[in-house]
Amino acid sequence: MKLNCRSRDIYTSISNALSSTANKKDLQKLHSLLITFGLSKSLFLSGKLISKYSQFKDPNSSLLIFRENSLTNNAYLWNTIIRAMTHNELYAKALEFYAEMGKLQVKPDSYTFPSVINACGSLMDLGKGRVVHEHVKELGFDSDVYINNTLVDMYSRCSELGRAREVFDEMPSRDIVSWNSLISGYTSNGYFKEALEVYTQLRIGGLMPDSFSFSSVLLTCGGLGEVEEGQIVHGLVEKVGAYKDVIVSNGLLSMYFKFDMLNNCDRIFNEMVRKDSVTWNTIICGYCESGFYEESINLFLEMVDSFKPDILTITSVLRACTYVGNLKLGRYVHNYMISNGYKCDNIASNIIINMYAKCGDVLHSREVFESMGNHDLVSWNSLLNGYIENGLYQEAIDLLRRMKKSFQPDFVTYVALFSICTELANVNFTEELHCDIIKQGFGSTQILGNALVGAYAKCGKMEDSLKQFETMKVRDTVTWNSIIASCGNSKTSSLGLTMLSRMRKEGIMPDVPTFLSALPLCSYLIAKRQGKEMHGCILRLGFESNVPIGNALIEMYSNTGSLKNSILVFEQMKTRDLVSWTAIISAYGMFGEGRKALIAFQNMKAAGIFPDHIVFIAVIYACSHSGLVQEGKACFEQMKKDYNIVPRIEHYACVVDLLSRSGLLTEAEEFITSMPLKPDASIWGVLLSACRASGDMKIAERVSEHVLELDTNDPGYYVLASNVYASLGKWDRVRKIRTSLKAKGLKKEPGISWLEIRNKVYYFGAGDRFFEQRKEVVELLDDLSGLMAKEGYAADVRFVLHDVGEDEKVDMLCGHSERLAIAFGLLNTKPGTPLMVMKNLRVCGDCHTVTKYISKIMKREILVRDSNRFHLFRDGSCSCKDHW
DNA sequence: CTAGGGTTAG
Numbered sequence: 072m073k074l075n076c077r078s079r080d081i082y083t084s085i086s087n088a089l090s091s092t093a094n095k096k097d098l099q100k101l102h103s104l105l106i107t108f109g110l111s112k113s114l115f116l117s118g119k120l121i122s123k124y125s126q127f128k129d130p131n132s133s134l135l136i137f138r139e140n141s142l143t144n145n146a147y148l149w150n151t152i153i154r155a156m157t158h159n160e161l162y163a164k165a166l167e168f169y170a171e172m173g174k175l176q177v178k179p180d181s182y183t184f185p186s187v188i189n190a191c192g193s194l195m196d197l198g199k200g201r202v203v204h205e206h207v208k209e210l211g212f213d214s215d216v217y218i219n220n221t222l223v224d225m226y227s228r229c230s231e232l233g234r235a236r237e238v239f240d241e242m243p244s245r246d247i248v249s250w251n252s253l254i255s256g257y258t259s260n261g262y263f264k265e266a267l268e269v270y271t272q273l274r275i276g277g278l279m280p281d282s283f284s285f286s287s288v289l290l291t292c293g294g295l296g297e298v299e300e301g302q303i304v305h306g307l308v309e310k311v312g313a314y315k316d317v318i319v320s321n322g323l324l325s326m327y328f329k330f331d332m333l334n335n336c337d338r339i340f341n342e343m344v345r346k347d348s349v350t351w352n353t354i355i356c357g358y359c360e361s362g363f364y365e366e367s368i369n370l371f372l373e374m375v376d377s378f379k380p381d382i383l384t385i386t387s388v389l390r391a392c393t394y395v396g397n398l399k400l401g402r403y404v405h406n407y408m409i410s411n412g413y414k415c416d417n418i419a420s421n422i423i424i425n426m427y428a429k430c431g432d433v434l435h436s437r438e439v440f441e442s443m444g445n446h447d448l449v450s451w452n453s454l455l456n457g458y459i460e461n462g463l464y465q466e467a468i469d470l471l472r473r474m475k476k477s478f479q480p481d482f483v484t485y486v487a488l489f490s491i492c493t494e495l496a497n498v499n500f501t502e503e504l505h506c507d508i509i510k511q512g513f514g515s516t517q518i519l520g521n522a523l524v525g526a527y528a529k530c531g532k533m534e535d536s537l538k539q540f541e542t543m544k545v546r547d548t549v550t551w552n553s554i555i556a557s558c559g560n561s562k563t564s565s566l567g568l569t570m571l572s573r574m575r576k577e578g579i580m581p582d583v584p585t586f587l588s589a590l591p592l593c594s595y596l597i598a599k600r601q602g603k604e605m606h607g608c609i610l611r612l613g614f615e616s617n618v619p620i621g622n623a624l625i626e627m628y629s630n631t632g633s634l635k636n637s638i639l640v641f642e643q644m645k646t647r648d649l650v651s652w653t654a655i656i657s658a659y660g661m662f663g664e665g666r667k668a669l670i671a672f673q674n675m676k677a678a679g680i681f682p683d684h685i686v687f688i689a690v691i692y693a694c695s696h697s698g699l700v701q702e703g704k705a706c707f708e709q710m711k712k713d714y715n716i717v718p719r720i721e722h723y724a725c726v727v728d729l730l731s732r733s734g735l736l737t738e739a740e741e742f743i744t745s746m747p748l749k750p751d752a753s754i755w756g757v758l759l760s761a762c763r764a765s766g767d768m769k770i771a772e773r774v775s776e777h778v779l780e781l782d783t784n785d786p787g788y789y790v791l792a793s794n795v796y797a798s799l800g801k802w803d804r805v806r807k808i809r810t811s812l813k814a815k816g817l818k819k820e821p822g823i824s825w826l827e828i829r830n831k832v833y834y835f836g837a838g839d840r841f842f843e844q845r846k847e848v849v850e851l852l853d854d855l856s857g858l859m860a861k862e863g864y865a866a867d868v869r870f871v872l873h874d875v876g877e878d879e880k881v882d883m884l885c886g887h888s889e890r891l892a893i894a895f896g897l898l899n900t901k902p903g904t905p906l907m908v909m910k911n912l913r914v915c916g917d918c919h920t921v922t923k924y925i926s927k928i929m930k931r932e933i934l935v936r937d938s939n940r941f942h943l944f945r946d947g948s949c950s951c952k953d954h955w
Numbered sequence: 956c957t958a959g960g961g962t963t964a965g
């Protein structure tokens with residue numbers, strides 16, 4: 072630095088030097104020179120010093136100099152210190168000085184107000200802003216363009232667009248900044264239409280928009296999704312060459328990202344001569360938001376070579392890492408931040424918490440959370456979500472309790488908390504949540520209302536779910552979907568179908584999830600007609616190309632007895648996934664078409680679909696239902712050897728099923744004892760029911776012991792064992808099992824059969840005495856018994872588990888639910904019509920025989936679906952070839 | 956005095 076000492080006027084010399092200082096060191100030297108020459112009391116030079124120090128981000132030095140001169144009555148020095156504070160974002164401090172000025176009765180001038188008003192706007196302090204506005208009027212500065220422009224901006228920042236507009240309208244004269252302030256005010260508050268109108272007025276008035284105008288209006292067009300308008304603005308930008316200004320090109324980038332016109336973004340970006348950090352952030356963030364996370368990350372890596380990323384760039388790329396689950400890069404960027412001394416504000420910390428949580432690194436997520444100074448709502452919610460998404464429900468609940476001490480949970484918190492209800496199926500928690508939601512006034516929000524419907528159902532509180540559903544004033548598609556999905560079990564499936572037709576009557580459009588929930592309802596009910604109707608609906612709405620819908624249709628058709636339609640849907644699908652193949656393979660399996668199932672499995676592999684453990688279950692079951700023992704065993708071996716799938720308990724159950732259904736009981740028993748996993752009740756249960764069906768009571772008794780030893784909580788297995796002892800006449804054992812069932816509070820699932828006749832579903836329980844046409848049904852069954860006896864039938868009373876006389880046992884057999892249903896069907900349909908009956912448990916051996924006879928005597932095709940598969944009875948035999 | 960880029964759920 073050279074100071075011209077020969078100059079007579081040291082004052083001028085220092086003054087000039089001050090104006091051109093480019094760094095803080097020079098400034099400090101000048102400052103001491105100034106003191107040496109005794110010029111430190113000069114108002115003008117002190118003012119310059121204050122401004123300069125604030126430019127170099129040293130507000131403390133500015134303050135010191137000001138305090139040394141604070142006796143002045145002149146507004147000039149006050150203006151400088153207020154401006155210095157505002158520049159350094161110390162807005163509250165700036166306002167304190169303004170207040171002090173008032174107390175000391177220093178009269179503000181027109182230069183005082185812009186900074187003061189700016190401070191109010193930045194603090195979004197509307198109250199103070201209004202007071203200052205009054206001062207402006209009192210002092211007669213209300214026609215000053217400069218001041219009015221700041222007022223427009225201040226009111227905009229406080230979201231008081233009405234006041235902003237008023238000031239704008241009353242201005243005696245306006246410049247381009249006035250227009251820009253109003254446009255950007257509207258835009259940043261989301262009033263895009265108004266912003267565009269003001270821009271149009273500006274154009275009509277003949278004023279040329281400048282870079283600021285373009286920047287704002289481009290965002291406006293982006294916000295409005297007004298592609299044409301945006302392109303017109305773009306045209307003007309090109310015409311006047313405004314694209315050379317980096318803020319305008321940034322605006323263009325941002326707009327085209329909103330329009331999802333990525334090619335334009337690429338072109339603009341590549342043609343930009345000057346890029347700033349906003350340019351990079353816009354493009355990195357834009358790609359991220361359009362789902363091109365890899366591009367986003369690559370751009371970041373490209374940028375780092377030539378540009379130092381700022382905190383916003385870093386957070387943008389961290390979000391990309393979050394979306395793709397790239398923990399490695401996320402961690403790297405986080406460490407880079409730490410070692411390069413980036414300061415995290417709350418937003419940045421929250422993004423990091425979220426990144427770690429979404430990438431599954433809850434420990435680091437928590438660490439960042441705990442190291443933050445002030446948590447805000449988003450921080451709490453982010454960690455809470457992290458816990459929930461990673462299955463740490465207890466941690467989530469603990470965190471919630473901690474949070475409640477200092478923060479009121481908000482809407483987002485509650486939305487997140489619902490996954491806890493559904494995952495843990497915890498009624499108490501759900502009820503507590505429900506109370507809180509009502510207390511906080513979120514009770515009537517759509518999303519939370521919908522969530523409650525699902526949560527109660529998941530907790531097994533169907534009545535509460537329905538109550539919630541009925542009390543809701545507005546029911547959208549999601550509400551209906553929730554209630555229909557909640558009806559997705561055999562007990563409520565017909566209610567579910569009622570809900571679907573109610574939904575249609577109220578004119579609510581079903582969507583893909585609606586059908587994904589509703590189609591399985593048809594399966595439970597064998598509601599063939601409703602299933603077909605839904606299929607029609609799906610075609611009309613154009614959902615048929617949706618893969619999960621196709622899969623659900625295959626399942627629906629096979630479950631409602633139409634293998635043909637299942638195949639049709641499958642063949643018409645343009646894309647098929649593993650689930651589609653699994654569905655068609657199990658469809659073949661259910662209908663005893665084991666060979667076709669195996670062919671489908673071959674075709675699946677040929678189509679390049681890699682099998683998983685589930686499709687193997689379907690394949691082995693298909694073999695089992697068709698008696699393909701060797702093939703089934705081969706599949707089991709193939710699974711282990713060729714596909715490296717470690718068999719789970721379900722696979723062992725399949726093989727036991729395969730062997731025992733084909734009568735290879737000893738081999739099945741050996742298989743069980745040699746398996747590497749501990750056989751559970753399901754394994755023994757499979758063998759047990761096969762023993763009973765085949766009548767091998769020696770093994771059956773042995774197996775029963777195993778089942779009872781396991782002490783399970785599934786009543787089905789006790790019933791099986793009990794049946795074995797009953798067949799052996801060991802009634803004391805039967806009673807013992809019954810008492811232990813009672814002690815455990817377990818109840819045998821009652822046998823229920825049902826069928827649909829003319830759009831109505833009729834249910835029959837075992838031994839039911841109250842149902843329509845009971846007399847006729849009993850008579851018909853009696854008549855049939857007589858006819859069957861002539862054909863050589865004798866009741867197999869081994870299938871009765873009650874301690875009663877032989878005659879009564881025969882009666883009880885006749886009361887089996889499937890038989891009642893069949894008789895009812897025969898009575899209520901025209902001769903020759905095929906019947907379809909569904910049973911919740913496995914069909915009983917005696918009923919299986921009887922149905923064969925009935926199909927022959929009555930010349931009817933009878934399709935029975937039990938819990939395992941289909942039985943198509945025709946002319947005295949069954950499609951299952953007795954592999955049931 | 957006016958512009959532009961970053962946070963949680965569904």
